[in-house]
Amino acid sequence: MRTELVSEPGERLRPNEDFASVALPASGLGGALVVLDGVTPPRGETGCLHSVPWFTARLGGALTELSVSSRDLPLPEILSRAILRTAEAHQSSCDLSHPRTPQATVILARWSTEAVEYLILSDSALLVESPDGTITAHLDDRLARLPRSALTTDALIDSTLRNKEGGFFTAAADPTVATRAVTGRLPRSDVRALTALTDGATRWVEKFHEGDWRDCFTFVRKEGAQALVDRVRELERADASTRTYLGRSKTHDDATVVHVEF
Template identity: 35%
Template sequence: MAKIETAERPAPGRPTEDRVFVLPNAVVVLDGVTSRRPPDRNGGWYAQVLGTELTGLLTSDGDLADLLATAITRVTTRYDLVPGDAPSSTIAIARWTDEEIDTLVLADSPIVAFGPTTTVIADTRLAELRGVASPITDWKNREGGYWVAEADPEAAHRAVRTTLPRAGIGTVIMATDGVSCGVDDYRIFPDWETVLEIITTRGPEAVLDDVRTAELSDPERTRWPRYKTHDDQALAIIHLDN
């Protein structure tokens, strides 16, 4: 059996667009993004409907990319979404058996597995485009750009996928970029081992607190240039028995 902890927090002043779905042998973390011409259906709505569709499919043992492609296709068809002009979402999936852990990461919501070594499963294509390509949205779901779950099921097969042996892996962390920025951008956590230590000694909420404290120390966004002062935060911790 696995023990699963979660911590979630919206950016101040609006509902969160992050979502976390927990199954007996899988966790899905999504970070919704509202489209450029936002309809009533925003990024949080899309993350919710896509996550719900996907978790229903995860009860099978199919390939994660195939299951995600099916979920995207069903949601796109059901709600008549248009590629390039629809809400979107990052996706992180971890699913485990007694022998293996399958992971899938699409856009900037990483997964970190802790065992004899630390394995970071991350999709860095969006980060690599920032500061190089403008506007970033013109490079969404196209060759040479970055890929995210939207109204094009092809994105599912462009995800970063890894299968790890379960033996020796004690903990898996999944996070949206409102948390991973503490490691990747702000560097207030020197590494993911530090994040795990904080979770172990102070609890998951302390990680969110530390990121918020850092952001409040830079309200003009000069030390850490970013689109907004605060982002939604979602963190999931899977404690595996071995």
């Protein structure tokens, strides 16, 4: 097995809000990967004393531990328990009902000798390569399917869409959100490799149109995860003045890529 992990903040002087881990249990018979993209809140009150990196570190740590220590539990239950554990760590000091309480997108994948399971919540991507070279992108596209007119202000998003039916969901303080995740199970023999990317890295496909998901996977395999992030940074800098592709998005976003070959 070969693994590669790269995670970079969008700005050098700002903490990276992403989290990534790969866990290989001592048995050598399986493993798990976790990728979180912390949601940067707008300026103003969040109801919480803690930062987004504080939250992603604790949620990501809980997901990593539970994925390898509780292999009998389905992934939604693991996410639910990890959210609850994280919420309990600050519920006495923070208002966890606030719509901007710290939160994150989630990719969780776990493999054994028999199967590969996956869970996706919000706008990160999991690419799966089959033995014949086919690349399948597993996505939670609810946010992408919303009309741009519904996303004009943070207040509108928070009141009508964020963690609401008909909108989109992220991992925050409510453990029941785990039932909203996109999940699946594949025979282990049908999977040759996995690549997980936060939306700072999926810009290569989704904003700058350098290629499709297959091209993105091939780039990571041949050039490496760091090369993909470096290329995204080049494209961001080139578009910073005209904003032809970036539009209203931040110029640089935290970018994480995890690649696993079996």
